Amino acid sequence: MAEDWLTGGDRRAVAVDRIERxxxxxxxxxxxxxVTAEDIAAAAGCSRATLYRYVGGKPRLVRAVLVRAAGTVVARVETAVAAVPPQRRPVEAILAAVTALRADPVLRQWLIRHRSPGTDEFLAAAPELGRLATALTRIAPDDAAADWIVRVVLSLITWPLTDAAAERALVERFVGPTLRSR
Incomplete structure (x- = not known):
């Protein structure tokens, strides 16, 4: 008889964790x-139906994995900008997010090594990332501004400037005034 793959706790939590990992x-x-849903189900040791039951398919799973991985970045950015005055917060949050993403081996690999137009568009349009951008920069909820902030961060990650000073100058000159004027 096969061993139950969901032993060791709350079945739903165990299944979601195993599938996401x-x-x-x-x-x-x-x-x-x-990667297909079938690939993920096979790697998790479950059926495709089980994957859909617990995580809702590949698009939802990509979002969940992304949000889980982004949690460490959010914590780093929050720490970095905790004492920053409100008028400086958007610029500092963007730069801190770029630094934190580059320092995270998982996200760095995901965003740079496996970059594709489909992945870029998915990331840029993910509402979860927009909500994180809004929370970290503390701009008023604005989907278009949040989308733009995500795109700025992704651009700096995937197409870096020569050094941190050049990136800071660019963000301060073009992003800062736009977000402050809101």
């Missing part, structure tokens, strides 16, 4: 676009 490993190894 399998998905993350596959995304890092092969890229988001190359």
């Amino acid at each position: 399998a998905a993350l490993a596959l995304f890092l190894e092969h890229g988001i676009d190359s």
